[in-house]
Amino acid sequence: MTATDSESRGVQTAPVAVDISHLTKTFGGLAAVDDVTISVPERRIHGILGPNGAGKTTVLNMVSGFVSADAGRIDVFGEDVTRMKPFQIARRGVARTYQNIRLFPGMTVLETVIAGAYLQRSSTILGAILLSPAERRERREMRDRAAELLEKVGVRADHGTLAETLSYGDQRRVEIARALATNPRVLLLDEPTAGMNDVESEAVGLLLRELRDLGLTLILIEHNMRLVEEFCESVSVMNSGAVLAQGEPTWCLEQDDVKEAYFGKRSDAARIATLRRARRGPGGA
Numbered sequence: 340m341t342a343t344d345s346e347s348r349g350v351q352t353a354p355v356a357v358d359i360s361h362l363t364k365t366f367g368g369l370a371a372v373d374d375v376t377i378s379v380p381e382r383r384i385h386g387i388l389g390p391n392g393a394g395k396t397t398v399l400n401m402v403s404g405f406v407s408a409d410a411g412r413i414d415v416f417g418e419d420v421t422r423m424k425p426f427q428i429a430r431r432g433v434a435r436t437y438q439n440i441r442l443f444p445g446m447t448v449l450e451t452v453i454a455g456a457y458l459q460r461s462s463t464i465l466g467a468i469l470l471s472p473a474e475r476r477e478r479r480e481m482r483d484r485a486a487e488l489l490e491k492v493g494v495r496a497d498h499g500t501l502a503e504t505l506s507y508g509d510q511r512r513v514e515i516a517r518a519l520a521t522n523p524r525v526l527l528l529d530e531p532t533a534g535m536n537d538v539e540s541e542a543v544g545l546l547l548r549e550l551r552d553l554g555l556t557l558i559l560i561e562h563n564m565r566l567v568e569e570f571c572e573s574v575s576v577m578n579s580g581a582v583l584a585q586g587e588p589t590w591c592l593e594q595d596d597v598k599e600a601y602f603g604k605r606s607d608a609a610r611i612a613t614l615r616r617a618r619r620g621p622g623g624a
């Protein structure tokens with residue numbers, strides 16, 4: 340079927356933002372990622388799920404250039420980034436957060452977010468040294484934008500507080516704000532709700548949806564099934580380096596091999612049903 344056929348039937352086919360094709364990475368003989376193919380359209384919230392050691396973080400590390408692929412290819416908005424360095428990929432609009440929070444020690448909340456914005460600077464080094472009017476204006480704009488982003492992600496703490504002294508949930512939010520300060524088109528999030536309670540996780544889910552509505556493509560590694568089912572539009576479930584199932588989250592989670600691989604035990608698989616009931620309320624449906 341051609342694009343014209345699709346359009347004439349009113350089917351919208353969004354351009355692909357991140358196209359991962361036959362990606363493979365081996366560490367000391369172990370295939371951490373084994374022939375993985377994942378295609379994420381623009382303006383999508385896509386989850387990568389799977390048990391510990393499934394290869395999820397290694398996939399994100401390759402997309403962001405922190406780990407080089409042994410085989411396969413990664414395209415971002417149609418451009419081959421497979422062999423690019425992290426800063427080159429970042430310049431193409433890919434930002435990320437980490438599983439283990441990486442905030443700069445000794446920096447305030449505001450400084451941390453401003454540090455993210457430095458990738459976007461247009462002022463010259465000479466301008467910075469001489470503190471030219473353009474430099475001063477740019478610094479002011481970065482401060483304003485950083486404050487705006489902190490507000491958007493829901494950090495209520497004083498912006499002068501040292502980032503490392505914040506609660507775990509707030510540190511994760513500061514990380515998201517720092518990533519957003521680079522003006523990304525694609526945001527990769529490694530367990531953004533780890534350590535958060537249900538209310539905080541829900542707020543992150545709503546934020547992701549808001550970002551999607553603003554045009555971002557979001558790829559997140561997430562263990563919170565409730566969040567996945569509520570906010571992810573599609574998922575890839577991985578196990579032992581390979582993709583077991585891809586598609587609509589609820590459908591994927593109902594596949595027997597996914598339940599077995601991801602949750603290991605029947606009793607854990609039952610947890611999915613419990614979470615669904617909780618989400619729908621006492622009336623079910």
Ligand SMILES: Nc1ncnc2c1ncn2[C@@H]1O[C@H](COP(=O)(O)OP(=O)(O)OP(=O)(O)O)[C@@H](O)[C@H]1O
Binds near residue numbers: 392393
């Ligand atoms: N730099 C590395 N050197 C050696 N082995 C690695 C390296 N990075 C990852 N691995 C191994 O590759 C496999 C996949 O790891 P990865 O962190 O991608 O899994 P994951 O699905 O993100 O797991 P988790 O949910 O626990 O973070 C694991 O067996 C891990 O030990």
